[in-house]
Structure formats: C-alpha cells, structure tokens
Amino acid sequence: MQQDLTPANKHLIFIGGGHAHALALLMMAMNKPAGVRITLISNLIQTPYSGMLPGLIAGHYSFDQVHIDLGRFCRYAGIDFIEDTVTGIDPAGRTVQCLNHPPFRYDLLSIDTGSTPDLNSIPGAAEFTIGVKPVKQLLDYWEGLQNRVMQGDDRVDFHIGTVGGGASAVEVLLAMQYKLHKMLSKEQRRTSHLHFHIICGPQQILTGHNNRVKNRYLKVLKERNIELHTNFHVDQVKQGRVINDSGETIELDEIIWATSATGAEWPSRAGLECSDNGCIRVNDYLQSLSHPEIFAAGDIAEMVNYPRPKAGVFAVRQGAPLLHNLQAALAGAPLTRFKPQSQFLSLISTGDRYAVASRGPFSFAGAWVWRWKDRIDQKFMQRFSDLTQLPGQVPGNELKIENPDMRCGGCGAKVGHSILNRVLKQLPAPPNEIEIGLNRPDDAAVIDVPADKLLVQSVDSFRQLVNDDFLFGQIAANHALGDIFAMGAEPHSAQAIVSLPHASDEIIEQRLRHLLLGASKVFSNCGIGLIGGHTSEGTELTLGFTINGLAERQQLLTKQGLQPGDRLIITKPLGTGTLFASDMRSQAQGRWISLALQHMLQSNYQASKIFTAAGAHACTDITGFGLLGHLHEMLDGTGLGARLWLEKLPVMDGALACLRAGLFSSLHPQNRKFEHSLINLDEFNTDTAIELLFDPQTAGGLLAAVSSDQADDVVAELQATGYTEACAIGSVRQEGNDSVTLM
Structure with missing residues (x-):
C-alpha cells in the first residue's frame, strides 16, 4: 500500500475493532483521505468475527480463520495500530486515555467496542x-x-x-x-x-x-x-x-x-449521552447525540430512531454509511442519513454442519444452509486475509507529496520551540547529577565524569518499524542501551536524535511526546534520563540516542575475552528481522508481531548485571549483523572456535514460517557473508534454522561467554529474572581458527 506523504493536519481515531470499524477501515484503505492520520486502538490484535465463533468452538474452523488480523491489516493499509485498552475519553480536550499509553488527541473519533453480557446486576x-x-x-x-x-x-x-x-x-x-x-x-x-x-x-x-x-x-x-x-x-x-x-x-x-448486553462504562463517565445499558445514543448519521465529533457503531451504539437488536448483521451494514459520514465530517461536507433494514437474513448453526435460516416470517434449514452460511462467512473474512488484492485498488496509482508550506531543510527543519518546550516539561528529570542538561538548557550538555570511571559511549538510530510511537520510543531506547549493557557499563545519561514527518503542530507534538515518553520509561527504569538532543522534521520518522555509560576498568566487558570451555548464553529469542520484514509486506500474523514486541520491550539491564556478577569473559548484543555476525566478531583473531547447538536456538513465534517463505530482512543477504566461518554448513543447509544465524535483530538479546561451571546457574538466574527463553546455545573450543561448527 502506498504511503500518503501529504502532511497530516487531522487525526481520526477508531476505538475498537468491531465489524463496522473493520469494514469502514477496509474501504477507507482503498481511498484514504489525504492529510489525515488514522489510528485504530484495540485491546485485541486479532478480533473475532462473531458469525464464525460457534464454528470455531465446534472445531470446524481454526483460530486464524475466524479472526480478523487487525495488526496485519493496518500495516498494509498504512493505519497506525495501537494494541491497548481504552480507559476513558476527554471530549473537552479531545483526548483518548489508554491503560499503557500516553493520551492520544483526536479531531474526529469513532467507537465500535461491542458489548458484553451484564454480569454485575445479578449477585454472584x-x-x-x-x-x-x-x-x-x-x-x-x-x-x-x-x-x-x-x-x-x-x-x-x-x-x-x-x-x-x-x-x-x-x-x-x-x-x-x-x-x-x-x-x-x-x-x-x-x-x-x-x-x-x-x-x-x-x-x-x-x-x-x-x-x-x-x-x-x-x-x-x-x-x-x-x-x-x-x-x-x-x-x-x-x-x-x-x-x-x-x-x-x-x-x-x-x-x-x-x-x-451492556456497553463499557467509560463513554457515559465521559459525559456522552448513553442509554440505561451503557450504549451510546446516536442519530441517523451514527453521530453521538451529545458530541457531534464522536461517532459510534455496532453493539455499543443505539440508534434512537431505529432501535434494533444487538446482531452482527446490523454492525456489518453500518460500515459503509459510517465511513461515508466520517469522510464527510473530515471534509466539512453534509452527512447522509442511514436507515437500517427492518428485516434481515439470520443464519444460526446447530453445532454440527447444519443451520437454520430465517427472514421475517420465513424459515428453512438443512446441511445446505450451513454450507451457504459457510460460503458467506468465508467470503467476508477473505476480504481481510487477501490483503494484496484489495478490491478496487488501482495498480500504479502513486501518491505524490503535496507540500504547500514548502517546509525548510537545515536548521529551518527543527521542531518548533514552543512544541519542544511543552513536550520536554512532561519528561521526568534525569536522576543523575548533570552539570548542564535539560535542567539548565544550554548549547550542549555537560557531564562530570568521576576520576575512577571510564566513559562508555554509543549511538544508535533507525527508521520507525512499528506504527506505535510510544512502543517505538521504548524499542529504540532498549536498542541503543544494548551496547552499554554489553560492555558491562552502568548507563548514565542519554541524548535523543528525532526526525518527525511533516504534520500539523498538534500531531507533531503528540508524536514527539509519545516517542520521548516511551524512551523515558525505559531510561527511568535504568536510573537515567534525557539530558538533551536534537529534533527536526523530514519525510519519515527516525529516532536514535547517544547513550553515555560509566564503568570501572576491571569490570568492563568486551567482545574479545573468550576462553576455551566457555558456554555461550543468549538472553532473548531470535527472529525480529524476518518478522518485521514480513510485517512490512503484510505477511506476518498480528499475534507474531505482538509477541515479538514484548521481547523487544524487555531491557537487557538486569541480564548485564547478572553476567557481570558471574564474571563473564566476553559479551556483545545481537543486533544488525545477526547471531553469526556478532559471534564472528567475538572469535575474530582469537584462534578459538565455537560449537553452536542449532536445535537449542530460541526462536520467536512465526519466525521460522517467515524464513521458510523466503521473507528476509534487507540486511539478511549481507549477513550471509559470515557463512564462510561455518565449517560444516553443507550438513545443515536444508535446515531453516540456519537462516536464523543471519537474521538481523532489533533490541535483541545479549550473547555472553560464561565459564562452564557457572553456566547452569547463570541461565537459571536469567530465567528467574524474567528472561524466560535464556539458554546456552553453544560452547568455545580450544582450536578452531575463528570458525564455527554446527551441532
């Protein structure tokens, strides 16, 4: 899907992945409004299609067959997907509050969160x-x-x-x-x-x-x-x-x-006009009676002029009119009334492959009705699974940059002073003593380095790989800290380098706030903070950090320290390269990406402390060069060799499936240059796990060499600390001439 490069000046937020929203977003993906940032917030990355749920319970369908993969779809459609639970909205400030994210500001809001049975009115x-x-x-x-x-x-x-x-x-x-x-x-x-x-x-x-x-x-x-x-x-x-x-x-x-069924409590708590059962009362335009900038559809909505039972068929029919009125509202055009049908076709299954159909006074049943229902349901779901063949998509219809403001380059591309100041005031103060930093803004930060310490410094920056700014801020911070932890150093402070896509001041401010608050969450957990940095506007979002650390000379870990007999221990599973390469092509399952993000959000801070306390002989973080590339750096010039136990490599869910499909990161072929160090590659060349060795990692784990008599205890401590997939994956041997033998 081509990316809209028109600077965003409005923000449309969808809360919930119900049937009406799913269809509206599907149709919107074919004709996205220019200059509008679109975000979907859902607590589920794969949302169920209610019509096929009984079939899943009965065993007729698999989990994936009855769930719409919102994460995968949003990546394809160029829509930001936020996996989180909404806890409230502020209609006056036009913000959405979530359980695990800073607030999101909206210009237009649509709600389709469904409903649940009322469990609170009956004791027990x-x-x-x-x-x-x-x-x-x-x-x-x-x-x-x-x-x-x-x-x-x-x-x-x-x-x-x-x-x-x-x-x-x-x-x-x-x-x-x-x-x-x-x-x-x-x-x-x-x-x-x-x-x-x-x-x-x-x-x-x-x-x-x-x-x-x-x-x-x-x-x-x-x-x-x-x-x-x-x-x-x-x-x-x-x-x-x-x-x-x-x-x-x-x-x-x-x-x-x-x-x-009843609706969630937060809409009425926010002041939206709701019915007694908590459903949002809407007019014929699917627009809140009390707040015209808010729309609602599906089970959470109650059309005051056309009350209907809570049924998926009505939610599906609301998708197109909802989309039309959202687009009209964004453009300042007149809205169109929607009148739901009074009669509808109902297809109800009986557990086995048999179903009953009804419409008005008519009814018929049989196995053929189930097959008919199955075809209808499968066709509906196919619209979301066949992402590369969206109906109505025009091949070669490329979007062009519309830049009426002629945004400047050089220093003129910096983010505005007032925006920057507002965001910086919301960041936690650095806990370390800083001579000059954000506490006393100046032309540069000034750090007092203790006489008995070494300054350890690293810099990392990359393009956005997930359309969740708050999570991306955390991932980028974890990735940048990796080199400091691999050296056994204690992090001290950080400076940020941010480039944001051209947009309105409100959108720029929200994105910068989410990025830096995400990073600050990681830094605060390590006892450090931001002391400065640089912001600018550009064509795409990039984020990086210069990280300062302090270390005592005798505790410094390096790559070159391997000793014969050492066990090679890894702290995180492999697979981010192929998973996110697949995600960019809309080929990865949403739950694979969700699980991968959880690994990427895990800091290596405690692992570094464990390795340092155990007297690890060498350590590195596994990043762009992949496992084999970074192991090659550890072996280079030592004359030692390594054995890798291929079946022991921890793997992220879905990574092997992506590798088998040939979905490699763009850096993967270059990492193949390290294959010369594998002396028995021919014996394993048909094993997909071989490709894991070349897969570049983002916010990957640490790879450390620990004496064999301590390895089991170290792995047990890592697992007890939360690195659940930490394990020994090989050993160092006396002779080997810098080579690796697969076992």
Whole structure:
C-alpha cells in the first residue's frame, strides 16, 4: 500500500475493532483521505468475527480463520495500530486515555467496542460464570473446559448450562456439546454423563425470531437431550448452581452467561449521552447525540430512531454509511442519513454442519444452509486475509507529496520551540547529577565524569518499524542501551536524535511526546534520563540516542575475552528481522508481531548485571549483523572456535514460517557473508534454522561467554529474572581458527 506523504493536519481515531470499524477501515484503505492520520486502538490484535465463533468452538474452523488480523491489516493499509485498552475519553480536550499509553488527541473519533453480557446486576454472576463476550475470555475458558471434561470421570454427572436463551447462547451451547461428544467418542468414552441446559427467563428461546425457527430449535434441543428451563429468572448465582427468585435451584458445574448486553462504562463517565445499558445514543448519521465529533457503531451504539437488536448483521451494514459520514465530517461536507433494514437474513448453526435460516416470517434449514452460511462467512473474512488484492485498488496509482508550506531543510527543519518546550516539561528529570542538561538548557550538555570511571559511549538510530510511537520510543531506547549493557557499563545519561514527518503542530507534538515518553520509561527504569538532543522534521520518522555509560576498568566487558570451555548464553529469542520484514509486506500474523514486541520491550539491564556478577569473559548484543555476525566478531583473531547447538536456538513465534517463505530482512543477504566461518554448513543447509544465524535483530538479546561451571546457574538466574527463553546455545573450543561448527 502506498504511503500518503501529504502532511497530516487531522487525526481520526477508531476505538475498537468491531465489524463496522473493520469494514469502514477496509474501504477507507482503498481511498484514504489525504492529510489525515488514522489510528485504530484495540485491546485485541486479532478480533473475532462473531458469525464464525460457534464454528470455531465446534472445531470446524481454526483460530486464524475466524479472526480478523487487525495488526496485519493496518500495516498494509498504512493505519497506525495501537494494541491497548481504552480507559476513558476527554471530549473537552479531545483526548483518548489508554491503560499503557500516553493520551492520544483526536479531531474526529469513532467507537465500535461491542458489548458484553451484564454480569454485575445479578449477585454472584461475575464471580461464578463466564460471559459469551469478550470472546477472548470465552475461548480461554473453553480450552480449560475441554481439558476438565477430558480429564474428568465419565461415571460422574457433569452439567453445563447457559443463562439466556438468545441465538448466541443456543449456538454456543450446541457447538460445545458437539465438540465434547466428538472428543469423547474419539477415545471411545461415554458421553451420557454430560448434561446440557438452557435457562430462559419469562420468554422462550430465540426471541425476535419467528415461530418456525423456534420450533425447529425446540426439536433440535429435544433430539440432543438439552434441557430447556423456561420461566426461570435467575436471581442469584452461587458456586455450582443458579437460584431463582422463588428459591428454586438448578445445579450446574459450568455456567455461561448470555443475557442482555451492556456497553463499557467509560463513554457515559465521559459525559456522552448513553442509554440505561451503557450504549451510546446516536442519530441517523451514527453521530453521538451529545458530541457531534464522536461517532459510534455496532453493539455499543443505539440508534434512537431505529432501535434494533444487538446482531452482527446490523454492525456489518453500518460500515459503509459510517465511513461515508466520517469522510464527510473530515471534509466539512453534509452527512447522509442511514436507515437500517427492518428485516434481515439470520443464519444460526446447530453445532454440527447444519443451520437454520430465517427472514421475517420465513424459515428453512438443512446441511445446505450451513454450507451457504459457510460460503458467506468465508467470503467476508477473505476480504481481510487477501490483503494484496484489495478490491478496487488501482495498480500504479502513486501518491505524490503535496507540500504547500514548502517546509525548510537545515536548521529551518527543527521542531518548533514552543512544541519542544511543552513536550520536554512532561519528561521526568534525569536522576543523575548533570552539570548542564535539560535542567539548565544550554548549547550542549555537560557531564562530570568521576576520576575512577571510564566513559562508555554509543549511538544508535533507525527508521520507525512499528506504527506505535510510544512502543517505538521504548524499542529504540532498549536498542541503543544494548551496547552499554554489553560492555558491562552502568548507563548514565542519554541524548535523543528525532526526525518527525511533516504534520500539523498538534500531531507533531503528540508524536514527539509519545516517542520521548516511551524512551523515558525505559531510561527511568535504568536510573537515567534525557539530558538533551536534537529534533527536526523530514519525510519519515527516525529516532536514535547517544547513550553515555560509566564503568570501572576491571569490570568492563568486551567482545574479545573468550576462553576455551566457555558456554555461550543468549538472553532473548531470535527472529525480529524476518518478522518485521514480513510485517512490512503484510505477511506476518498480528499475534507474531505482538509477541515479538514484548521481547523487544524487555531491557537487557538486569541480564548485564547478572553476567557481570558471574564474571563473564566476553559479551556483545545481537543486533544488525545477526547471531553469526556478532559471534564472528567475538572469535575474530582469537584462534578459538565455537560449537553452536542449532536445535537449542530460541526462536520467536512465526519466525521460522517467515524464513521458510523466503521473507528476509534487507540486511539478511549481507549477513550471509559470515557463512564462510561455518565449517560444516553443507550438513545443515536444508535446515531453516540456519537462516536464523543471519537474521538481523532489533533490541535483541545479549550473547555472553560464561565459564562452564557457572553456566547452569547463570541461565537459571536469567530465567528467574524474567528472561524466560535464556539458554546456552553453544560452547568455545580450544582450536578452531575463528570458525564455527554446527551441532
């Protein structure tokens, strides 16, 4: 996807990855408004498609088949993706607050966070039941439930039930029954000890559907021996049972809560006009009644003129009109009214490959209906998975830079003084004593270096690799600190070098604030702070740091100190190069990138202390030259050799799949020049793990040589400190002429 190089002057934020937002963003990716920065904030990097959830529970689909990969899609579409939980908004200041990020400022906001069953109105429900939403928690629970059933005693009755008789409750319970029976039957075990229940209030099952549909499902429930409890209004939940207002009890070992849905609390807390169930009240334009700069769609929205049940079909239909009105609002154009359909096609599955269809008074059922539903669902999901073939994309339609302000170069490209001052005032003060720094701004920083210390200094800078400025600030800081930690030095202070893409003052200020607050979070954890730096505007975002450290001469670690018999210990798994090369091509699964970021956010600070205390003989950080390149530097000129245990290399999720697909970092081929040091490469050339040796790392781990008698203790201490994948990956041998032998 071509990048819009027009300076951004407005910020459109989407909160939540619901169906309406997913479709709106898909269509927006084909025709992005120029000069608008678009951000999606979601607590899930892969969001579920509700229509296929029962099929996932029943085992008909895989996890990836029923989840839209928001991270991968946003990378393709040029949309910033922020994986975080929104905790509130400030409509007056037009900011969004998140659990793990600084606030985001918006010009226009759209909310599609869905809804969840109300677990708070019934005593005990929150403690002893699981809601059908959020889906992630339900799926985690479902995995545990399967294990409990398979490990249980077939001679003991086991009762599973749903509170609520709507479509979601019925579909989920039937899917669970189907899968559990199939699993037990596969092991030739009895299923008669499993009992399933649907508990309804005063109404029958499937309210809102015609009698033909209800009768079909009543027949299915009877055939499947599922007990239906009607006119049972749950008044209280206790461990293993539900109780109605008359004191009657139904014993249940597992309780799934599927009653009426409620919205999140933060919209009403922020002053948005909401209904009693917490849903945002919107007009015919999907616009908040109280705040016209805020739009809402999906289950979190309640159209005051056209009330409809909470169903995915309505959310899907809102995608196009939502997009149209957001684009109109950005352009200052008139909005268009949207009237949802009064009747809709409903396709409800029965756990097995059978489904019931209805529309208005009509209904039909059969295996062919399930196949029809499957085709519809697969086609919907294919629109997001086939990212390289977005419908309507015009090949060769390149975007051009529109630069009406003729932004200057040289010193004229510096970020404005007032913006810089506002951001710097929000940064924590450096804890170390600095003669002259941000505490006393001058032309340069002045550091008093103790007479008994060595000054250790390093500089690192690179282009943005993840569209989350706060995370990127942390990653860049960790990466820059790596060289200091590899030398066994104590970090002292840092200076930043930042280049930001041309944009409005508000967007520039937010981005700079997120970058430097992210970096400061890492620096503060190491007991240091920023003491100066340089900012400028350019065509792309780059961030780097000059890091100062102090070390005692006798504690200084270098690359050249290997001793025969040493164990080679690595602190982090490998794979960032291929994963982010794949991500740039929209080929990496979002969860792979999310997990890789967690490794990159882990500081090497404590690992450096552990290696220093253990008297490590040599150390380096694994960065651009890859594992083999940095090991070659350690061996160079020593006459020693190394053995690498290929099967021991820790690998990030998805990295081997990306390497097998030939998705290499641009630096990977150059790192191949180190392959001459591998004396038995031919024996392993078909093993994909070989490519890990050449994969460049960003914010990678440390590689240290530790005496063999201490290696096990060091690895155990590293793992206990949080480096869970730290391990010994090889050894140093007496002779080898700077070569590496694969084992």
